[in-house]
Amino acid sequence: MRIRMVGLGVRLTILAAFAIFFIAPVLWLVLAPTKSDHALITSNPFAFGDFHNVALAWKHLDAFSSHIFRRWVGNTLFYAVSATAITLVAGVPAGYGLAIGRFPGRKLVLSLTLVVMIVPGAALVLPIFLELNAVHLIGSSLSVILPFSFFPFGVYLAYLYYATALPPSLLDAARVDGCGELQTFLRVALPLAKPIVALVFFFSFVADWNNFFLPYVVLADSNQYPITVGLWDLLSSTPSFNPAVGGGGQSVKIFKPELALATLIAVVPVAIVFLFSQRALVRGLVGGAVKE
Amino acid sequence: MARVEFDDVSKVFADGTRAVDRLDLQITDGEFMVLVGPSGCGKTTALRMVAGLEDISDGVVRIGERVVNDLTPKRRDIAMVFQSYALYPHLSVRDNIAFPLKIAKVSKDEIGRRVAEAARILDLEPYLKRKPRALSGGQRQRVAMGRAIVRQPAVFLMDEPLSNLDAKLRVQMRADIKKIQSKLGVTSIYVTHDQVEAMTMGDRVAVMRKGELQQVAPPQELYDRPVNLFVAGFIGSPAMNMLEARVERAGGGVAVVLGDARLELSDHPWLAPYDGQPVVLGIRPEDMEDAAIAGDDGSPRLRGRVELREALGADVLVHFAVAARSAVTEDVRELAEDVGDDRLRSEDAGTATLVGRFSPRTRVLEGDNVEVSVDRNALHFFDPQTGLAIRGS
Amino acid sequence: MASSIATSEYTGATRRRGPRALQGLPFVLPYLPLLIVFGIAPSIYALDLAFTNVGGGWVGFHNFVRTYNDFRFLSAFRHVLIYTCVWLGALIVFVVGLALLLHGRANRVSATFRFLFYMPGALAGSAAVLVWLFMLDPSVSPGAFFLHHVLGADIFAQSIAPGNLPFIFAMIAFWTGAGGWIVVMYGALNTIPHDLEEAARIDGAGPITIALRLKLPLIRKWIAYMVILSFATGTQLFVEPQVVQTASFGLVPDTWSANQLAYQLAFRYADFNGAAAIAVDLLMIGLVGAVLIVTRSGLFRTDD
Numbered sequence: 001m002r003i004r005m006v007g008l009g010v011r012l013t014i015l016a017a018f019a020i021f022f023i024a025p026v027l028w029l030v031l032a033p034t035k036s037d038h039a040l041i042t043s044n045p046f047a048f049g050d051f052h053n054v055a056l057a058w059k060h061l062d063a064f065s066s067h068i069f070r071r072w073v074g075n076t077l078f079y080a081v082s083a084t085a086i087t088l089v090a091g092v093p094a095g096y097g098l099a100i101g102r103f104p105g106r107k108l109v110l111s112l113t114l115v116v117m118i119v120p121g122a123a124l125v126l127p128i129f130l131e132l133n134a135v136h137l138i139g140s141s142l143s144v145i146l147p148f149s150f151f152p153f154g155v156y157l158a159y160l161y162y163a164t165a166l167p168p169s170l171l172d173a174a175r176v177d178g179c180g181e182l183q184t185f186l187r188v189a190l191p192l193a194k195p196i197v198a199l200v201f202f203f204s205f206v207a208d209w210n211n212f213f214l215p216y217v218v219l220a221d222s223n224q225y226p227i228t229v230g231l232w233d234l235l236s237s238t239p240s241f242n243p244a245v246g247g248g249g250q251s252v253k254i255f256k257p258e259l260a261l262a263t264l265i266a267v268v269p270v271a272i273v274f275l276f277s278q279r280a281l282v283r284g285l286v287g288g289a290v291k292e
Numbered sequence: 293m294a295r296v297e298f299d300d301v302s303k304v305f306a307d308g309t310r311a312v313d314r315l316d317l318q319i320t321d322g323e324f325m326v327l328v329g330p331s332g333c334g335k336t337t338a339l340r341m342v343a344g345l346e347d348i349s350d351g352v353v354r355i356g357e358r359v360v361n362d363l364t365p366k367r368r369d370i371a372m373v374f375q376s377y378a379l380y381p382h383l384s385v386r387d388n389i390a391f392p393l394k395i396a397k398v399s400k401d402e403i404g405r406r407v408a409e410a411a412r413i414l415d416l417e418p419y420l421k422r423k424p425r426a427l428s429g430g431q432r433q434r435v436a437m438g439r440a441i442v443r444q445p446a447v448f449l450m451d452e453p454l455s456n457l458d459a460k461l462r463v464q465m466r467a468d469i470k471k472i473q474s475k476l477g478v479t480s481i482y483v484t485h486d487q488v489e490a491m492t493m494g495d496r497v498a499v500m501r502k503g504e505l506q507q508v509a510p511p512q513e514l515y516d517r518p519v520n521l522f523v524a525g526f527i528g529s530p531a532m533n534m535l536e537a538r539v540e541r542a543g544g545g546v547a548v549v550l551g552d553a554r555l556e557l558s559d560h561p562w563l564a565p566y567d568g569q570p571v572v573l574g575i576r577p578e579d580m581e582d583a584a585i586a587g588d589d590g591s592p593r594l595r596g597r598v599e600l601r602e603a604l605g606a607d608v609l610v611h612f613a614v615a616a617r618s619a620v621t622e623d624v625r626e627l628a629e630d631v632g633d634d635r636l637r638s639e640d641a642g643t644a645t646l647v648g649r650f651s652p653r654t655r656v657l658e659g660d661n662v663e664v665s666v667d668r669n670a671l672h673f674f675d676p677q678t679g680l681a682i683r684g685s
Numbered sequence: 686m687a688s689s690i691a692t693s694e695y696t697g698a699t700r701r702r703g704p705r706a707l708q709g710l711p712f713v714l715p716y717l718p719l720l721i722v723f724g725i726a727p728s729i730y731a732l733d734l735a736f737t738n739v740g741g742g743w744v745g746f747h748n749f750v751r752t753y754n755d756f757r758f759l760s761a762f763r764h765v766l767i768y769t770c771v772w773l774g775a776l777i778v779f780v781v782g783l784a785l786l787l788h789g790r791a792n793r794v795s796a797t798f799r800f801l802f803y804m805p806g807a808l809a810g811s812a813a814v815l816v817w818l819f820m821l822d823p824s825v826s827p828g829a830f831f832l833h834h835v836l837g838a839d840i841f842a843q844s845i846a847p848g849n850l851p852f853i854f855a856m857i858a859f860w861t862g863a864g865g866w867i868v869v870m871y872g873a874l875n876t877i878p879h880d881l882e883e884a885a886r887i888d889g890a891g892p893i894t895i896a897l898r899l900k901l902p903l904i905r906k907w908i909a910y911m912v913i914l915s916f917a918t919g920t921q922l923f924v925e926p927q928v929v930q931t932a933s934f935g936l937v938p939d940t941w942s943a944n945q946l947a948y949q950l951a952f953r954y955a956d957f958n959g960a961a962a963i964a965v966d967l968l969m970i971g972l973v974g975a976v977l978i979v980t981r982s983g984l985f986r987t988d989d
Contacts, residue, residue, distance in 0.1 A: 018779070019802070021860070025819075028819065041825055045827035089715065091716060093712040094713045096709075097709035097713035098713060099709075100708070102707075102708045102709060103706070103710040106709070111979065112724065114975070115979055118917065122923055122944055123967045123968040124724070124968070130961075131726060152724065169375075175345065176371065181708065181709075206806075206807070212927075228811045235931050235932055259815065263815045267807060271807045274804070
């Protein structure tokens with residue numbers, strides 16, 4: 001019994017240590033905008049400052065390059081939502097078709113999807129840039145939205161669900177009951193896949209929101225940046241890490257608190273989506289891919 | 293209401309297996325036809341071809357006067373009850389039953405009327421608002437039936453709808469289904485692997501094996517006059533006893549020799565051509581009786597030693613060993629495998645164990661020697677090469 | 686017998702045309718252009734560019750050789766290799782270890798920890814790097830103690846000394862990615878039937894023995910996937926070095942990782958062919974990983 005208690009204690013200690021490792025930076029980030037630049041250096045990293053500082057930090061942040069920060073957030077929302085919408089409309093039915101279908105080439109499409117899904121997206125960014133360049137799409141929002149909406153992992157999730165968790169007799173019953181193929185999908189297959197749709201939405205949205213490399217490469221105009229690239233832009237404009245900037249006669253007031261605030265704002269939407277999807281995520285992801 | 297016709301219908305799968313082989317079967321209007329056979333015999337495939345859930349490789353299926361080969365299920369005017377019920381989990385019982393009517397764009401009032409009617413017939417009124425996961429197996433089965441009858445189709449198709457229910461419930465539902473079908477008078481095709489279900493429910497029963505139709509007849513005829521070894525062994529429980537025997541001409545008639553027993557039969561002239569040749573002799577358990585109870589009736593006798601005695605109440609099943617050989621043909625082996633009995637019979641090659649259904653007054657016990665009276669008019673003979681029944685007429 | 690309706694002629698077993706021959710295809714159609722344009726075509730285009738020159742003429746392996754000989758090529762790939770190994774090592778040891786630690790009883794506690802581990806995944810991308818820029822700055826970081834004693838750093842510039850970089854990047858990648866893999870490993874552990882565990886316990890196995898000798902071997906497959914996937918992803922490193930480079934006043938070269946080199950070739954030197962050659966190098970590594978997973982597993986079945 002003693003040994004069990006000790007064992008439990010050791011377990012908890014290790015887990016707690018890692019929990020601190022994972023959470024402490026986030027906690028610091030949440031508290032950072034409440035302090036002034038000076039206070040960040042001098043006071044306790046986890047001390048709470050003042051809401052006043054937050055408002056000040058926001059003022060500076062917003063003033064940067066005539067409110068470009070708001071544009072960045074707006075852009076990211078626009079890109080992520082549009083791309084995710086396309087992903088859902090194209091990807092979920094595709095997973096369904098691949099699972100129940102019997103057309104020639106089905107296995108080929110499935111294999112290609114799997115292979116491309118595992119190949120890291122970064123490998124394709126430069127070729128995609130060149131592709132888009134060749135059709136003169138560089139510079140439009142589509143150059144970000146369209147590549148984003150190709151999300152093979154979403155197709156795979158839908159495929160897995162429909163291939164393993166949907167009894168084929170249900171579809172047969174629908175057909176016998178008078179449904180054509182489209183109706184069978186809309187009235188029976190789709191309503192039953194709600195958790196999967198939620199999962200695909202989650203993964204797609206988060207991936208699009210957090211994507212850096214593709215927008216970095218294809219967007220030249222900083223007004224079009226999503227927030228990920230915007231943060232980088234901000235970083236290169238702040239004297240905090242880049243003293244060369246500060247003395248250029250600009251009244252750029254981007255210091256550590258502003259950066260922290262920017263990062264925090266950049267993270268909040270995804271964190272919210274995370275919180276709401278947490279249960280569905282763990283159950284769905286694990287249940288779907290790793291048959292419980 | 294319509295007749296269903298299989299006209300030389302075959303189904304070949306992509307890997308070459310012939311699931312259904314040249315099936316010719318006519319089901320009359322309003323008939324309750326049961327397709328029965330061991331797993332893999334093609335009965336479900338045949339049913340699904342009528343439903344339109346399987347493509348037809350060859351031949352023609354007609355519903356009514358229409359050839360339906362190229363019609364999608366929804367155009368065939370059929371309804372189907374699946375083994376797993378296939379209820380829509382996201383819909384309530386009411387919506388499940390109403391589903392096909394909604395798709396067919398039937399008016400709301402009409403839908404309400406028909407659903408209420410179906411719920412009444414099937415005792416589902418208290419459950420209309422529930423979802424399938426809140427129902428018991430029997431209730432789900434009734435919802436599946438409700439969904440089928442509400443459409444007033446030309447044909448009902450049922451794919452082993454009772455397999456997932458426990459025994460007592462099954463007996464009850466059998467009767468219910470039969471009653472409903474009688475009342476509605478809809479042509480029905482019912483698939484099962486349980487021969488008891490087949491016998492109790494079918495107007496006619498079609499026995500299938502490896503894609504081929506063996507025999508189609510009313511249940512009693514299948515029992516009394518099976519057309520081959522397979523049907524004889526499949527229908528009836530406990531199964532017909534099959535023994536190796538030889539025919540000998542004797543006196544004015546024939547004698548059948550099995551092991552050390554010799555049965556004199558004067559009124560089986562059709563066996564004469566088999567003089568000197570082996571035949572398979574089939575005796576149903578119910579056509580045997582403890583000789584002590586049968587009395588001195590001049591019936592042919594077998595002698596054996598009792599190995600097992602199972603008292604059922606109304607009868608006693610007695611397993612006894614005789615000095616004869618079990619018939620071992622492909623059919624017999626397949627029948628055994630179907631019940632899961634894949635042991636190689638390593639018992640004494642010279643003895644066979646028979647099962648007899650005796651009167652409960654029998655006194656025999658395990659280990660006793662027993663003399664068994666056999667009903668000479670109920671003996672079945674089969675050609676060991678072809679498996680076909682050897683019959684007079 | 687029927688009928689005035691003529692019986693169609695059917696040619697027999699080989700007839701495949703029926704109402705169901707193309708079942709499912711319409712659902713897949715909208716996705717196909719995306720797959721082709723953003724999955725297949727870029728790969729092919731990259732291949733094409735890698736083997737041709739600016740004018741479009743075929744040059745064989747010339748681009749590959751040329752980029753290989755670039756003075757930054759070997760160091761870029763070396764950096765990436767070290768980074769990947771460190772990251773993989775951390776993943777294997779800590780992800781598996783944490784998953785095993787979490788997989789026991791006390792489900793609610795376990796779920797809370799899993800959530801905490803998973804939270805940083807929300808910050809993937811440049812946000813995570815930014816957070817860690819702060820964490821690596823001894824003047825503001827709550828971990829100044831560690832920075833001083835582990836990295837010997839008293840100012841930011843020392844934290845990001847070149848020797849530290851692979852470890853720092855690995856730590857950032859671990860911080861954002863571990864949570865997801867822990868969830869997957871945990872799920873994999875859940876597929877182990879309880880009976881096995883109970884039988885082991887009855888046989889006298891303690892919790893550590895059970896973890897190492899029963900559970901660990903049974904999730905080997907998943908660990909392998911994690912390694913293969915992460916290896917391929919690791920070699921593609923871009924965000925972290927790019928962001929750190931910006932914050933480092935030039936201390937960190939802008940061609941630290943292979944992808945960065947490709948990027949510079951494309952946008953600083955307009956050498957698309959060279960960039961493509963490197964992209965193809967990385968693509969091949971990713972493909973090998975992908976094919977390994979797809980072929981060696983029952984996880985990704987292509988037939989139902």
